[in-house]
Amino acid sequence: MDKQISQAVIRRLPRYYRYLGELLDDGVERISSNDLSKRMHVTASQIRQDLNNFGGFGQQGYGYNVAYLHDEIGNILGVNETHNVIVIGAGNLGQAIAGYVKFERVGFKIIGLFDTNPELKGKMVRDLPIQMLDELPDFIKNNDVEIAALTLPKANAKSTALKLVSLGVHAIWNFAHVDLDDIPDVVIENVHLSDSLMQLSYNITKQK
Numbered sequence: 143m144d145k146q147i148s149q150a151v152i153r154r155l156p157r158y159y160r161y162l163g164e165l166l167d168d169g170v171e172r173i174s175s176n177d178l179s180k181r182m183h184v185t186a187s188q189i190r191q192d193l194n195n196f197g198g199f200g201q202q203g204y205g206y207n208v209a210y211l212h213d214e215i216g217n218i219l220g221v222n223e224t225h226n227v228i229v230i231g232a233g234n235l236g237q238a239i240a241g242y243v244k245f246e247r248v249g250f251k252i253i254g255l256f257d258t259n260p261e262l263k264g265k266m267v268r269d270l271p272i273q274m275l276d277e278l279p280d281f282i283k284n285n286d287v288e289i290a291a292l293t294l295p296k297a298n299a300k301s302t303a304l305k306l307v308s309l310g311v312h313a314i315w316n317f318a319h320v321d322l323d324d325i326p327d328v329v330i331e332n333v334h335l336s337d338s339l340m341q342l343s344y345n346i347t348k349q350k
């Protein structure tokens with residue numbers, strides 16, 4: 143795809159994907175942009191504009207074919223293929239992420255969980271044993287690791303990210319409380335739940 147799609151549109155696509163997945167589960171075969179807009183609480187014109195970025199997928203008077211649109215958005219998001227993920231930092235958050243089965247439904251398979259604390263060595267989280275960080279180079283060599291989730295203290299985040307890149311991992315899902323934006327040759331998604339909470343706090347304050 144040559145056309146540059148704005149990040150704002152890309153950020154909305156997972157929501158379309160989720161709603162279309164629910165429609166599929168409910169056996170809905172096609173839906174008009176108006177009906178989709180009512181369900182999703184966005185305007186029909188926003189939906190048409192967003193989906194026009196990718197060629198539209200809709201037909202005048204017919205609406206959208208749910209399975210086709212779901213599949214196409216899945217292709218655009220790259221979730222129709224499996225991405226192998228490792229988790230670095232097997233504390234509360236790392237174990238919660240590794241224990242969550244539903245990421246696999248959208249193409250993310252957690253295949254390894256690493257920590258530096260020897261007391262955690264061998265502890266099972268779902269079907270994965272926690273491994274020590276010194277086992278990481280061999281693990282990456284022998285497995286097709288695409289993404290690393292960083293769920294460790296922020297002081298160790300950058301050095302760990304650099305190490306991962308040197309070992310050949312090129313995508314980082316960063317939960318440590320530091321924005322890792324200045325590392326070359328890697329795609330980074332920084333996730334801060336507190337940002338979302340502050341947004342909620344702002345909206346509560348505005349409502350009062």
Ligand code: NAI
Nearest residue numbers: 231233234235257258259293294295296298317333334335
């Ligand atoms: P935790 O203390 O339970 O777990 C951290 C784990 O990282 C520990 O098991 C520790 O041994 C391990 N660790 C430390 N250095 C390491 C290294 N170099 N390599 C591998 N493992 C290492 O902490 P928790 O609650 O799981 O939080 C983890 C991180 O995520 C913290 O930085 C926390 O601030 C952050 N966090 C971020 C959120 C977000 O929305 N972005 C939400 C919750 C926590």
